[in-house]
Amino acid sequence: xxxxxxxxxxxxxxxxxxxxxxxxxxxxxxxxxxxxxxxxxxxxxxxxxxxxxxxxxxxxxxxxxxxxxxxxxxxxxxxxxxxxxxxxxxxxxxxxxxxxxxxxxxxxxxxxxxxxxxxxxxxxxxxxxxxxxxxxxxxxxxxxxxxxxxxxxxxxxxxxxxxxxxxxxxxxxxxxxxxxxxxxxxxxxxxxxxxxxxxxxxxxxxxxxxxxxxxxxxxxxx
Numbered sequence: 001x002x003x004x005x006x007x008x009x010x011x012x013x014x015x016x017x018x019x020x021x022x023x024x025x026x027x028x029x030x031x032x033x034x035x036x037x038x039x040x041x042x043x044x045x046x047x048x049x050x051x052x053x054x055x056x057x058x059x060x061x062x063x064x065x066x067x068x069x070x071x072x073x074x075x076x077x078x079x080x081x082x083x084x085x086x087x088x089x090x091x092x093x094x095x096x097x098x099x100x101x102x103x104x105x106x107x108x109x110x111x112x113x114x115x116x117x118x119x120x121x122x123x124x125x126x127x128x129x130x131x132x133x134x135x136x137x138x139x140x141x142x143x144x145x146x147x148x149x150x151x152x153x154x155x156x157x158x159x160x161x162x163x164x165x166x167x168x169x170x171x172x173x174x175x176x177x178x179x180x181x182x183x184x185x186x187x188x189x190x191x192x193x194x195x196x197x198x199x200x201x202x203x204x205x206x207x208x209x210x211x212x213x214x215x216x217x218x219x220x221x222x
Contacts, residue, residue: 057130057138067131067207074129075140079191082199083147090189090200094142094152097189097202118170119179120162121211127155131188133203139190142200156186161211168213176216184209 059068083090127143145152161181163169168177183206192199 055138059130060138067126067128067205069126069128071129075191075193076145078193079140079142079145080147082191083142083145083152086198086200087147089198090152091150093189093200093202097154097187118168118213119211120169121159122162123157123159125155125157127153128188131205131207133190133205134185139188139203139205140193142189142191152189154188156207158208159210160208164211168215171213171215178214178216180212180214181208182210182212183207 057068057071058073059071128141129143130138130140133139141154142152143154161179163179164181166179167173168179171177186205186207187202188205190201190203192201195201
């Protein structure tokens with residue numbers, strides 16, 4: 001009996017030593033050793049958010065015109081840097097605007113020809129630095145910018161009525177007449193400081209173009 005017990009014990013030790021370790025299966029939810037990582041959703045810009053730009057620039061405070069010919073806050077350095085970086089594309093846009101020259105869209109004119117109208121008006125050839133587009137937004141216009149050997153200018157002719165709504169001074173009083181401000185739509189190459197990829201575009205602006213004399217119905221009575 002003693003021999004049998006010793007043999008059985010030796011057999012058990014031998015089997016135990018030769019068998020691989022079999023861990024007990026783990027049931028239920030296993031918590032990871034690290035904390036739960038929240039996934040990142042949404043677009044993560046690689047550049048800082050666009051700085052705040054006032055709806056009405058400082059140059060518009062003391063003027064009733066929807067454009068500025070002088071601007072102490074004009075971003076000249078930023079425009080030059082952006083043009084240098086995107087010069088090929090900017091030249092394509094600039095050529096597109098330059099090809100649309102009409103009598104109301106001119107370049108490099110410095111003198112006003114003598115003109116006579118039925119209503120008094122003020123005519124000028126201007127190079128605006130900022131203006132309000134047809135969406136009612138102030139935009140920075142690329143003007144008087146020199147990059148390398150190229151100077152980017154955009155000149156337009158404007159004509160403002162001096163007596164809009166009043167009777168035409170050169171028309172007899174027997175006619176019902178009124179001076180009328182007329183406008184034209186003009187395209188400018190603009191700089192958008194909030195566009196981090198290509199900060200240039202062509203936008204449309206409504207500018208005063210002429211001062212017309214509108215005549216009402218006239219009836220001859222005897």
